[in-house]
Amino acid sequence: MSETIRHACGVFGIADHPEAANMTYLGLYALQHRGQESAGIVTTDGTMVYDHRGMGLVADVFSESILRNLIGPRAIGHVRYSTTGASDLRNVQPILCQYQRGWVAIAHNGNLINTDELRSDLESRGSIFNATTDSEILAHLLARSRKDDFLEALQDSLLKLNGAYSMIVMNSEYLVGLRDPLGIRPLCLGELNGTPIFCSESCALDIINARYIRTVNPGEMVIVDRKGNIHCHQFANRKRVAQCIFELIYFARPDSWIYGKEVHAIRKNIGRVLSREQRTNADVVIAIPDSSTCAALGFAEESGIPFDWGIIRNHYIGRTFIEPTQRIRDFGAKIKYNPVKAVLADKRVVVVDDSIVRGTTMRKIIKMIRRAGAREVHLRISAPVFRYPCYYGIDTPTRNELIGATHQVEEIRKQVRADTIHYISIPGLLEAVHGTDKEYCTACFNGKYPLRFPGGLPSDDNLRLWKETVQRNEDIPVELAVSEP
Numbered sequence: 139m140s141e142t143i144r145h146a147c148g149v150f151g152i153a154d155h156p157e158a159a160n161m162t163y164l165g166l167y168a169l170q171h172r173g174q175e176s177a178g179i180v181t182t183d184g185t186m187v188y189d190h191r192g193m194g195l196v197a198d199v200f201s202e203s204i205l206r207n208l209i210g211p212r213a214i215g216h217v218r219y220s221t222t223g224a225s226d227l228r229n230v231q232p233i234l235c236q237y238q239r240g241w242v243a244i245a246h247n248g249n250l251i252n253t254d255e256l257r258s259d260l261e262s263r264g265s266i267f268n269a270t271t272d273s274e275i276l277a278h279l280l281a282r283s284r285k286d287d288f289l290e291a292l293q294d295s296l297l298k299l300n301g302a303y304s305m306i307v308m309n310s311e312y313l314v315g316l317r318d319p320l321g322i323r324p325l326c327l328g329e330l331n332g333t334p335i336f337c338s339e340s341c342a343l344d345i346i347n348a349r350y351i352r353t354v355n356p357g358e359m360v361i362v363d364r365k366g367n368i369h370c371h372q373f374a375n376r377k378r379v380a381q382c383i384f385e386l387i388y389f390a391r392p393d394s395w396i397y398g399k400e401v402h403a404i405r406k407n408i409g410r411v412l413s414r415e416q417r418t419n420a421d422v423v424i425a426i427p428d429s430s431t432c433a434a435l436g437f438a439e440e441s442g443i444p445f446d447w448g449i450i451r452n453h454y455i456g457r458t459f460i461e462p463t464q465r466i467r468d469f470g471a472k473i474k475y476n477p478v479k480a481v482l483a484d485k486r487v488v489v490v491d492d493s494i495v496r497g498t499t500m501r502k503i504i505k506m507i508r509r510a511g512a513r514e515v516h517l518r519i520s521a522p523v524f525r526y527p528c529y530y531g532i533d534t535p536t537r538n539e540l541i542g543a544t545h546q547v548e549e550i551r552k553q554v555r556a557d558t559i560h561y562i563s564i565p566g567l568l569e570a571v572h573g574t575d576k577e578y579c580t581a582c583f584n585g586k587y588p589l590r591f592p593g594g595l596p597s598d599d600n601l602r603l604w605k606e607t608v609q610r611n612e613d614i615p616v617e618l619a620v621s622e623p
């Protein structure tokens with residue numbers, strides 16, 4: 139993707155290992171692409187609980203001596219990029235709370251959409267929130283549950299949540315991996331020498347030589363007790379599932395398995411379908427590295443047009459999307475990519491990218507490709523037109539900022555100055571992932587949100603206000619104006 143969308147979070151948990159903190163550190167290291175803002179680990183030896191959190195990358199937050207002090211065979215960890223909650227240390231996960239029945243630690247990936255309702259209700263009954271993340275709400279619900287048994291209290295509390303949550307929850311008795319009833323965010327179950335592991339993506343298993351077993355099912359709790367016994371429990375009905383399809387297109391690492399699927403193979407398949415949907419006469423297929431490479435390889439295989447490395451990415455600069463002003467973003471885009479003239483000169487070039495967000499970076503890249511001597515530039519996008527923001531744990535721009543929401547495809551072509559443009563269709567994408575619209579969320583392409591905000595979707599202005607407010611660390615406004623797509 140030429141313009142980066144920030145990911146939300148990655149989670150990892152291990153039930154019983156003599157080096158649980160080190161294993162969690164490595165798992166988080168493999169999940170670093172899912173969140174670079176902060177990292178944290180909580181461990182337990184069954185009696186005491188130990189924790190460390192910090193702002194920054196995993197390798198910067200943890201040192202050998204810090205990891206040595208994270209004692210015990212059981213651990214959970216989290217990497218975060220904030221989609222709700224201000225960017226400060228109080229919001230770094232896993233959260234760890236003491237309450238009447240002991241302690242509980244929670245690592246959460248996803249966004250709740252009934253936060254303001256739940257928070258207002260809890261505050262009116264005396265709850266005091268330490269952080270501004272929606273994840274803390276579960277701890278308050280647990281503390282207030284009338285159920286004495288921890289697992290019953292957990293189920294009781296989960297049923298009050300509405301939104302996206304893949305979580306790892308730990309207390310002195312249990313380690314629990316769970317997904318919301320729609321299964322919006324991924325969560326994998328793996329094992330290392332018989333000890334269960336939970337993680338957002340299977341690349342976190344590979345790094346510690348663990349084995350992928352399966353995905354945690356939507357609405358399922360996988361419970362590991364102190365003796366290591368596993369018990370699976372379906373806590374919510376699955377009438378339909380809405381797994382985030384953008385994870386397969388872009389967010390997940392291509393060497394991962396998520397939702398029981400191999401991401402690399404799925405991305406190649408998306409490239410194949412993209413090629414079939416719009417046959418193209420060209421001399422070379424290139425990718426916008428790195429996330430589009432698998433789709434470009436699939437496109438090349440299907441079309442018979444050779445793949446080559448037409449653009450090289452500089453991995454040692456900051457992400458363009460993070461820069462605060464348009465002027466700096468433009469500069470960042472220029473230094474991020476460099477064309478390979480020998481590949482592009484005098485060629486008809488197919489450029490495969492996995493989405494267009496604002497369109498500004500793509501225009502610069504196409505200009506760069508033409509300057510390198512390309513005769514024609516045919517843009518092929520391995521996601522459908524990105525028209526709607528995500529409310530389920532991915533930080534996307536508002537509708538006004540999305541070029542797909544404000545322009546027709548032909549206008550986008552003109553704006554980025556491509557000779558032709560084609561986006562994969564939604565049916566084509568579903569065919570490529572071997573799924574249906576009853577299994578995947580495709581809301582950022584068609585506005586069919588599987589869960590609705592109470593009172594309707596926020597308008598652009600209210601979405602912006604909501605984001606600004608949580609960044610300022612204030613209360614989230616309860617009233618959101620209705621603006622249906």
Ligand code: SF4
Nearest residue numbers: 382383528579581582
């Ligand atoms: S709206 Fe898009 S990014 Fe968000 S969960 Fe749905 S498919 Fe994923």
